[in-house]
Amino acid sequence: MKVSIKSSYLEGEIYAPSSKSYTHRAITIAALSNNSVIHRPLISEDTKSTIRACEMFGAKIEQHNSDLIIKGVNGHPQIPDNVIDIANSGTTLRFMTAIAALTDGITVLTGDESIRSRPNGPLIDVLNSMGSRVYSTRNNGCAPLVIHGGVKGSDIQIGGSVSSQFISALLITCPVLMEESTIIIRGDLKSKPYVDITLELIENAGGCIENKEYKMFKIIPGQKYNLKDYTVPGDFSSASYLLAAAVLAGKRTGITVKNIYPSRQGDRKIINILEQMEANIKWNRETGDAIVKPGKLKGVTVDVGNTPDLVPTIAVLGAVAQGTTIIENAEHVRYKETDRLHAITVELRKMGIDIHEEQDRLIINGGHLEGADVHGWHDHRIVMALTVAGMVAGDTTVDTAESVAISYPDFFEDIRSLGAKIQIDEE
Numbered sequence: 242m243k244v245s246i247k248s249s250y251l252e253g254e255i256y257a258p259s260s261k262s263y264t265h266r267a268i269t270i271a272a273l274s275n276n277s278v279i280h281r282p283l284i285s286e287d288t289k290s291t292i293r294a295c296e297m298f299g300a301k302i303e304q305h306n307s308d309l310i311i312k313g314v315n316g317h318p319q320i321p322d323n324v325i326d327i328a329n330s331g332t333t334l335r336f337m338t339a340i341a342a343l344t345d346g347i348t349v350l351t352g353d354e355s356i357r358s359r360p361n362g363p364l365i366d367v368l369n370s371m372g373s374r375v376y377s378t379r380n381n382g383c384a385p386l387v388i389h390g391g392v393k394g395s396d397i398q399i400g401g402s403v404s405s406q407f408i409s410a411l412l413i414t415c416p417v418l419m420e421e422s423t424i425i426i427r428g429d430l431k432s433k434p435y436v437d438i439t440l441e442l443i444e445n446a447g448g449c450i451e452n453k454e455y456k457m458f459k460i461i462p463g464q465k466y467n468l469k470d471y472t473v474p475g476d477f478s479s480a481s482y483l484l485a486a487a488v489l490a491g492k493r494t495g496i497t498v499k500n501i502y503p504s505r506q507g508d509r510k511i512i513n514i515l516e517q518m519e520a521n522i523k524w525n526r527e528t529g530d531a532i533v534k535p536g537k538l539k540g541v542t543v544d545v546g547n548t549p550d551l552v553p554t555i556a557v558l559g560a561v562a563q564g565t566t567i568i569e570n571a572e573h574v575r576y577k578e579t580d581r582l583h584a585i586t587v588e589l590r591k592m593g594i595d596i597h598e599e600q601d602r603l604i605i606n607g608g609h610l611e612g613a614d615v616h617g618w619h620d621h622r623i624v625m626a627l628t629v630a631g632m633v634a635g636d637t638t639v640d641t642a643e644s645v646a647i648s649y650p651d652f653f654e655d656i657r658s659l660g661a662k663i664q665i666d667e668e
């Protein structure tokens with residue numbers, strides 16, 4: 242699907258969608274619990290992958306209006322009766338690889354071309370050291386994965402530089418084992434806030450994990466999750482496109498982005514980053530409203546070690562900021578749906594921006610965005626960030642736009658409701 246974008250001037254108010262990361266965790270932990278209700282889950286292609294996988298492991302999941310009613314497996318997932326296709330969701334793949342190790346049979350996990358190129362080696366090695374037998378069918382650490390169950394609580398070590406999802410997957414799974422586990426993190430843990438979200442949901446479900454400054458986690462055995470009733474908060478990663486659009490393409494009347502409350506989400510930092518860039522933004526933590534007015538921005542240097550998903554948004558902001566924007570500590574951003582450092586560099590160059598990539602950072606010299614036909618790389622975050630750029634530049638098309646369904650299915654409807662001039666060209 243391709244979208245055609247004209248110069249746009251936005252105004253009004255919009256609700257940020259529910260958090261994808263919180264929704265994945267709520268569904269997964271509810272599936273390991275007994276009876277749970279999840280209010281306002283994000284229903285998107287990625288979270289549907291988690292729903293599908295949890296049903297294959299024996300959970301009963303029904304949607305009633307904006308709630309999910311989940312009857313879980315009480316810590317004992319069944320052997321799936323077929324291969325599980327988790328499509329494009331890295332979070333689902335990592336979480337379900339660990340859940341599969343709890344069964345007493347064999348699970349096969351696969352996904353789309355993107356997911357079958359993303360690394361899982363550290364998680365595979367740890368699960369094998371715990372008594373499971375996990376194989377990457379092509380011996381490259383990527384899906385398809387074949388997982389024989391049989392893990393036991395153990396003392397394990399794992400590197401934190403590739404993905405925090407490996408650690409989150411182990412933190413969710415180890416408490417239900419009958420032996421104590423200790424997880425030691427080797428090196429720097431990237432995307433730390435996502436581990437905070439995991440620990441928050443585990444605590445909500447009555448689980449108990451001792452976190453020794455993200456260097457060691459001690460997990461007592463035989464725990465039983467009981468998530469009961471959980472309401473999913475708004476998503477700061479998705480809100481970042483709305484906030485950036487307000488700054489770059491907003492009318493003087495401004496835009497109010499609603500449903501963004503204080504949270505353990507690392508991407509809440511988008512507010513601080515916009516403030517550092519001297520954007521006109523006022524965030525009311527009590528009401529969850531961020532009021533944003535358009536204005537000129539100043540370039541900044543941002544460490545994205547904990548906020549990898551903000552990179553496309555920050556790159557577009559830097560593209561029009563005065564001076565230079567440096568996005569650093571970003572190597573792990575290369576292991577997402579696409580190599581996002583490379584993808585956003587290629588596409589913003591097509592729009593006339595002086596942007597360079599190095600192994601773990603981007604250097605962007607602010608300039609003037611020019612309309613162009615750009616490629617979305619089948620990556621929802623690349624598509625949404627380039628759509629914001631297109632509203633500034635005008636006369637822009639973005640292809641593979643259907644990928645917004647991964648995390649923000651109503652993205653185009655929402656920004657059109659604010660006045661964005663976007664035509665959807667069905668391909």
Ligand SMILES: O=C(O)C1=C[C@@H](OP(=O)(O)O)[C@@H](O)[C@H](O)C1
Binds near residue numbers: 405431432549
């Ligand atoms: O745990 C999660 O919900 C996520 C963790 C992050 O991945 P990494 O931990 O691999 O950086 C992030 O990029 C992804 O969108 C969601």
Ligand SMILES: C=C(OP(=O)(O)O)C(=O)O
Binds near residue numbers: 329331578
């Ligand atoms: C990388 C992302 O998610 P996942 O790792 O779950 O595919 C994302 O949402 O940007």
